[in-house]
Amino acid sequence: MKAVTIKDVAKQAGVSIGTVSRVFNGYPDISESTRKRIFKIAKDVGYSPNLAARTLSSKRQKTIALIFNDLVYTPKTTMPMSILNGVYDYTQSKGIEFAFYAVTTQKQKQKSFEQFCSERNVSGVILQGLHVTDPYYEQLKTTKIPTVLIDMYVDNPYVGSVSTDNVAAAKDAVSSLIKSGRKNIDMMNGSYNATVSVWREQGYHEALEAAELPPNSSLIQYANYDEQIARLMAKQVIEQDSTIDAFFCASDLMALGVIKAAQELNKRIPEDIAVMGFDGIELGEYVTPSLSTVSQQPYQFGQEAGKLVMELIDKPTLDHVLIRHVPYKVITRESSD
The missing domain is CATH 3.40.50.2300 (Response regulator)
Known part of the structure; x- marks a missing residue:
């Protein structure tokens, strides 16, 4: 299929190529009605200007x-x-x-x-x-x-x-749990289709590998970064496997859900189960127990x-x-x- 050009837009709009160019470059000497009409025609015919080149050449x-x-x-x-x-x-x-x-x-x-x-x-x-x-x-x-x-x-x-650096941060966070004596660490991850989830899971695996701890796919859940889903999943996991001694969570909100689940099952934190979050939300400092986390700088x-x-x-x-x-x-x- 032949690519749509600025010439095609100009022809259908009944204006010159220069007028179409001035519209896309934001010149003020074009009436609002003409501007809207040209944008609509461009949309209808599937024409999109090269904004990178346009920005470089425009003042x-x-x-x-x-x-x-x-x-x-x-x-x-x-x-x-x-x-x-x-x-x-x-x-x-x-x-x-x-x-x-x-x-x-x-x-x-x-x-x-x-x-x-x-x-x-x-x-x-x-x-x-x-x-x-x-x-x-x-x-x-x-x-x-x-x-x-x-x-x-x-x-x-x-x-x-x-x-x-999500891979390095996750690896450091899980390594800190391992250094504190934790050996059966669950990961409460976010979602399958989020790049950041993939990166943080990679860091989790790298920390386990560095400590020569065997990976276990059953120790990874996906709670879609939702506190309540994480709470329900964590309760199920803890009830099924009494040897879990820590959770690494891909967000602080999910970590809060895990803490609630552990408390509902009368597990002591951190004595029975340690919890590490990720994000550094302000609330984490004030909950009980206060939340260990990877602190980011979103600003x-x-x-x-x-x-x-x-x-x-x-x-x-x-x-x-x-x-x-x-x-x-x-x-x-x-x-x-």
Whole structure:
């Protein structure tokens, strides 16, 4: 099938190629009715301009869009808001326009990543919460829109990545449990289709291997980062295997669920079962027992993502993917002390 060009859009709209170009480059001398009509025609015929090239050649105001996928309000964690604040503060300090959007997997099926960005005239994108099964994930493998993923990696030099070194952090967390004498460590993981879950599970396995502890697939559950699901799963696991002496959880919320399950079964924490979380939510310091965790820096995620997407906009490095790791810290508290 022949690729749709700017010439095709101009012909169908009954305007010059220059007019279409000025619309996509954000020039103010185009009427709003013409602008909307051209964007609609472009969408209908499947035309998306090369936003990376357009941004490099244009002197117009740059706009960074932060897009959250499947955003769910969870009162016990402030991570999404901290990331948003980090991006916003960075853009304001640099005089860059900022836009925020929320999408769902269903919305991704209705409009491609290129179309979504084209219609909103953004220079670069920061994406949080994407799953490997989402339509945008596959489209990001070939996009030329400057994009930064948080807690995810795509092999495309136009798409950078910002995260904790999740493999190393998980390995350090599990190793701390092993050093405290734990030998039968369960992992309460998140979801199969989350890259961060894969990374943290890899770190869990590496820690066991380094300590010469045999891996056991039955000691891994997937609670979808949900506190109540983790509580129910942990109760079942503890009842079935009395030798489990620790849980490494891929999120603090799931760790809170595991603590509840252990307490409901009259298990002492940490004497009978130690619990280690991941994220460093503020609540973890104040629950009883206080929660051991891997402390992340979500505000710094936003700051680094803003810096990285501007690097990709201003001067893309086309021979390799740019990756930034934000420092973490394993904090030992009462739940594993």
